[in-house]
Amino acid sequence: MDWQHVDWQLLERLRDRFLKNTGGDGPYWADEVTLANYDFTFGRRIAWKWAAVLQPMLERGWEPPARRLIDWGCGTGVATRSFLAHFGTGSIEDIILWDHSPAATRFARAAIEAEHPGPSVRVADPSTAEDGPPFVLLVSHVINELDTTGLEALLALARKAEAIIWIEPGTREDSRRLLGVREQLRGVFHCHAPCPHDGPCGMLAAENARHWCHHFARPPTEAFTSRGWSLFAQRLNIDLRALPYSHLVLDRRPPPRIPDAVRIIGAPREYSGLMKILRCREDGVSEVELQKRDSKPLWKKLQKKRDPGLLAWRETEAGRIAPGSFQV
Numbered sequence: 237m238d239w240q241h242v243d244w245q246l247l248e249r250l251r252d253r254f255l256k257n258t259g260g261d262g263p264y265w266a267d268e269v270t271l272a273n274y275d276f277t278f279g280r281r282i283a284w285k286w287a288a289v290l291q292p293m294l295e296r297g298w299e300p301p302a303r304r305l306i307d308w309g310c311g312t313g314v315a316t317r318s319f320l321a322h323f324g325t326g327s328i329e330d331i332i333l334w335d336h337s338p339a340a341t342r343f344a345r346a347a348i349e350a351e352h353p354g355p356s357v358r359v360a361d362p363s364t365a366e367d368g369p370p371f372v373l374l375v376s377h378v379i380n381e382l383d384t385t386g387l388e389a390l391l392a393l394a395r396k397a398e399a400i401i402w403i404e405p406g407t408r409e410d411s412r413r414l415l416g417v418r419e420q421l422r423g424v425f426h427c428h429a430p431c432p433h434d435g436p437c438g439m440l441a442a443e444n445a446r447h448w449c450h451h452f453a454r455p456p457t458e459a460f461t462s463r464g465w466s467l468f469a470q471r472l473n474i475d476l477r478a479l480p481y482s483h484l485v486l487d488r489r490p491p492p493r494i495p496d497a498v499r500i501i502g503a504p505r506e507y508s509g510l511m512k513i514l515r516c517r518e519d520g521v522s523e524v525e526l527q528k529r530d531s532k533p534l535w536k537k538l539q540k541k542r543d544p545g546l547l548a549w550r551e552t553e554a555g556r557i558a559p560g561s562f563q564v
C-alpha cells in the first residue's frame with residue numbers, strides 16, 4: 237500500500253462508521269482492499285497510540301507475564317504488531333487472533349507472520365474456548381462496537397488474563413466505558429496505567445462528571461512532513477496534531493508504587509506564569525495549579541512533553557503544587 241493507491245472515499249465511509257456507535261451490527265470489513273486502506277492510515281494512527289502506551293512500559297521494565305497473546309477484535313492486527321515491535325517475539329510462543337470478521341483475521345495473521353516471524357498464530361474465539369495457558373489480552377478500539385453481550389463476553393475473558401492492555405479512542409464516551417471496565421476488573425488486577433493507584437476511579441466523583449480520563453500520543457515527524465498525511469488530514473478532516481486516547485494496563489502483579497504519585501489527565505492549560513492541571517492521585521481527581529516560579533523543572537518538563545507519564549509532587553491545602561516538591 238502507498239499514498240497513491242489510497243481510496244479516499246472508502247476511508248471517508250470507514251471514518252463515518254467509526255464515529256457512530258455500531259454495537260451489535262456485525263462484521264463490516266468488505267474485503268482485503270478495505271483492510272489494507274485502514275491499516276495504512278487509521279491503523280497507523282492507532283499504532284502511534286500503542287507506542288505511547290508500550291514505550292513507557294518497556295522503559296519501566298514491564299515484561300509479559302505469559303507466553304500467549306490474545307488480540308480480541310484484532311482488525312488488521314495493529315495491537316499485536318505493536319506489542320511485538322516493542323517487546324520482541326522472544327518471550328511470546330503463540331498468538332490467538334479473534335475478530336468476528338474472517339477477512340480481518342486473515343489479514344492480521346498474514347501481516348503478523350510477515351512482520352514478526354516466530355510465534356505460532358491462529359484464529360479462534362477465545363471467549364468460548366476451554367481454559368488454556370496463561371495469556372496477555374490485547375484490546376484496541378473495540379468498545380464502541382460492542383453491545384452488552386459482546387462486552388460481557390470480553391470481560392469474562394479479561395478476568396482470566398494475566399495482564400490486559402486495552403486502548404480506546406480518547407473521546408468522553410469511550411473513556412467512560414473503559415472506566416466501567418476498570419471498575420469491573422478492580423480487585424482482580426493491579427492498575428499499572430494510567431492510574432497511580434488501585435482504588436476506585438476518581439472520575440466517578442460527581443464533581444468530575446464533565447471530565448474524562450484521556451491522554452495524548454505524539455505522532456511521529458512524518459505525520460507533519462509527508463504529503464500523504466497532509467492529504468489524509470484534509471480529506472478526512474482529522475487534526476493530526478491531536479491523538480487522544482484512553483487506556484488501561486492491568487496486571488496481576490503489583491507495580492512498583494512511588495510516594496505522592498500523580499498522573500496528569502489530558503493536557504495542562506497554560507496561562508502567564510501559571511498552569512492548571514487536572515491530576516489523578518490515590519485520593520481522587522482534581523485540578524491543581526502550578527506556579528512557574530514554584531517549580532521551574534516541572535514547568536519545563538510539562539512544556540516539553542504533553543504526557544510525561546507518572547510524576548510525584550506534594551500539594552498545599554489551597555491546591556497548589558508545593559514549591560520544590562516535584563521529584564524528577
Ligand SMILES: C[S@@+](CC[C@H](N)C(=O)[O-])C[C@H]1O[C@@H](n2cnc3c(N)ncnc32)[C@H](O)[C@@H]1O
Nearest residue numbers: 309310311314335336337340376377378381386
Ligand atoms: C475499529 S476496529 C479496530 C481493529 C483493531 N483492534 C485496531 O485497533 O486497529 C474494531 C474491530 O472489532 C471487531 N469486532 C467488533 N465487534 C466484535 C465482536 N462482537 N466480536 C469480535 N470482533 C468484533 C470488528 O470486526 C473490527 O475488526
